[in-house]
Amino acid sequence: MKNTKPTNHNHKKFYVLHVIADIEPTLIGPFRSAERRDERARHLRSDDPAGEDGIFRLDATGSLLVGSYSNLELRPHLAEDVMVAG
Secondary structure, eight states, X not given: OOOOSOOHHHHOEEEEEEXXXXXXXXXXXXXXXXXXXXXXXXXXXXXXXXXXXXXXXXXXSSOOOOOOOOHHHHOTHHHHHHHHHO
């Protein structure tokens, strides 16, 4: 008998990457389908009519980890400047 179970787009997981005020990343999901993910993205945009947040689609076939960098991680020389000034 042929398997008629949907494959969910080759086992993709569907997420929304919501970057609040284009500063803080938040990963929302996984969603069962791209359509449900897109509905959530539209809802997020309706809550942010000024368009200050970044909203991105993310289709994944593996594991994900999203996080922000601290200012000192990206600019380590600033830590040295603070220590010298202190």
